[in-house]
């Protein structure tokens with residue numbers, strides 16, 4: 011009999027997923043809007059429902075430092091943060107992938123200061139986009155839970171051994187109560203093998219991790235990490251397929267919506283994609299040929315999949331949720347443009363920034379994007395436009 | 402059991418550990434480096450059943466140029482200011498993995514090693530967090546060479562008054578470092594941890610026994626180790642051991658333990674040598690005038706008296 015969904019806050023569902031995965035160590039520091047995840051985890055540990063060490067560190071910098079230590083010692087490791095917390099972790103975020111320490115990091119995405127703001131956008135994750143982590147974006151609660159489970163499996167694979175960030179929009183996803191199917195512990199155990207760290211801190215087999223590299227080796231060590239990250243795309247796809255087989259919920263690195271015959275294709279990441287789909291339905295009814303591509307796997311960037319999905323469109327309208335200062339395009343648009351640059355007859359690509367610091371993203375905003383794109387085709391857009399900005 | 406009563410196997414001249422050094426030779430420390438001497442003795446005392454975590458600094462840089470490593474124990478370096486936090490993660494992981502039967506059921510000490518900069522300045526927050534959380538198999542070793550040596554002799558909060566460094570230079574308007582050395586052992590002890598101790602490589606058996614005791618006692622331990630740096634102190638390389646002796650015998654760096662809050666002076670210095678005798682070997686103090694030395698002497702007297710009072714207040 012198929013399992014029935016229960017109503018649960020998405021943050022709590024992520025914590026429940028961590029429990030189902032039998033995490034060994036959680037080291038975390040509170041910050042809105044991530045707090046509910048780690049509060050629930052400490053509760054699960056306190057109640058004996060999760061047999062893990064909960065390290066109540068004194069900062070996010072120490073949270074990620076402890077996670078690196080824990081992962082290097084062979085433990086299944088989880089943490090969560092947002093915004094300033096991720097910014098404070100920044101130095102450690104760049105170290106974890108190169109030391110090949112699998113860690114699952116849930117980011118309840120929140121705007122970066124200043125001005126201080128607790129609401130959702132993607133500026134936090136974009137500040138670490140080049141660090142070497144696998145990064146996925148969830149659209150809804152079920153996906154957040156499922157991706158948490160898959161994140162452990164992907165990151166801990168012997169042919170990956172990389173940290174994974176699970177991005178969920180702060181508040182607009184993290185704090186919503188949604189109907190979510192929570193799998194059984196046995197099902198998850200059958201899906202997720204134990205974390206077999208072969209390279210780890212072990213007195214029986216002493217190795218050194220984190221050595222100094224001079225100019226004659228630094229490039230090669232960085233490249234080795236990038237090679238593994240790029241190669242991880244196929245492993246991500248494999249795990250998505252295994253998950254589909256085991257749980258009946260199917261995931262791809264990008265999702266498409268009514269895009270086959272679309273002339274204008276929107277590109278989004280995260281929870282605004284559901285609003286975008288509703289807007290597309292309404293525009294379709296009005297005769298507009300619009301569609302959507304939602305990026306689930308942000309790193310490694312799925313170049314081939316996006317190329318294939320976008321190359322036949324006339325116009326691609328890319329939504330960024332991060333304010334790029336001093337440059338013409340947001341991070342998502344930059345990647346899309348470079349993916350399409352060498353196509354024979356590339357579509358026009360326009361860039362729209364919206365939903366900064368929690369500014370509501372409405373159906374009408376996507377309609378504005380489509381209208382603007384139609385007029386821009388006739389000529390224009392040297393740099394991004396902010397949707398709904400008061401001048 | 403009181404921490405003072407926890408048994409441990411003593412190192413003596415007769416039972417001095419034999420065999421390979423845990424820290425292999427061939428590292429790149431300067432000639433006469435007292436820091437690497439202290440580190441080598443500490444590690445040798447612990448044997449091979451522990452995990453080491455290094456902070457960025459001289460001891461990390463000189464022992465770990467890829468693809469070579471001097472470390473014969475499992476070793477992890479992540480960054481400069483977070484050795485305590487990294488070690489916390491390792492320690493917690495070992496605990497839970499042991500409890501779950503995933504690794505052999507044996508206590509493995511996790512030893513974090515950092516310089517005075519990595520401890521008293523940029524790493525103080527992470528250290529405080531780790532000490533406060535009470536990690537059971539956690540030993541933190543501060544190797545105090547009284548400045549940021551790895552980056553070229555800049556002052557730290559552990560640099561002594563009057564010392565010339567590249568960021569506390571003496572000059573017409575400066576006597577060099579114009580602040581008094583931060584009392585790190587007292588800060589560590591204020592966390593209420595079971596074991597805090599100071600040590601100096603000239604008293605090598607004392608030093609080696611202190612880390613054994615730290616490993617035997619359950620709970621975080623903090624060792625503050627004097628670590629002379631001939632390069633940064635503008636001193637002859639052959640003087641590292643001698644100055645490690647003088648610093649104790651002048652009462653500048655007393656050897657003591659704080660066990661469950663009780664202060665114990667390990668080496669009473671009844672006839673101290675004048676601090677001037679200690680200072681004069683080191684180029685970093687060369688510019689000091691007699692009145693500056695007097696000021697330092699007065700401070701040393703006061704601090705030693707305070708320590709004696711503390712030790713007197715808490716008889717073991």
Ligand SMILES: Cc1ncc(C[n+]2csc(CCOP(=O)(O)OP(=O)(O)O)c2C)c(N)n1
Pocket residue numbers: 436457458459460481482515516517518519520544546547548549550551552557
């Ligand atoms: C965040 C950060 N800031 C600064 C540095 C540069 N840095 C590396 S080692 C070091 C000084 C180390 O001094 P100390 O901890 O006393 O160790 P020593 O080299 O003297 O043994 C500094 C400033 C760094 N690596 N990381």
Ligand code: SF4
Pocket residue numbers: 429430431432433434435436437459460463546550551629630631632633
């Ligand atoms: S600079 Fe000083 S502490 Fe560093 S290796 Fe040389 S002597 Fe040792």
Ligand SMILES: [Mg+2]
Pocket residue numbers: 516517518544545546547548549550
């Ligand atoms: Mg130093």
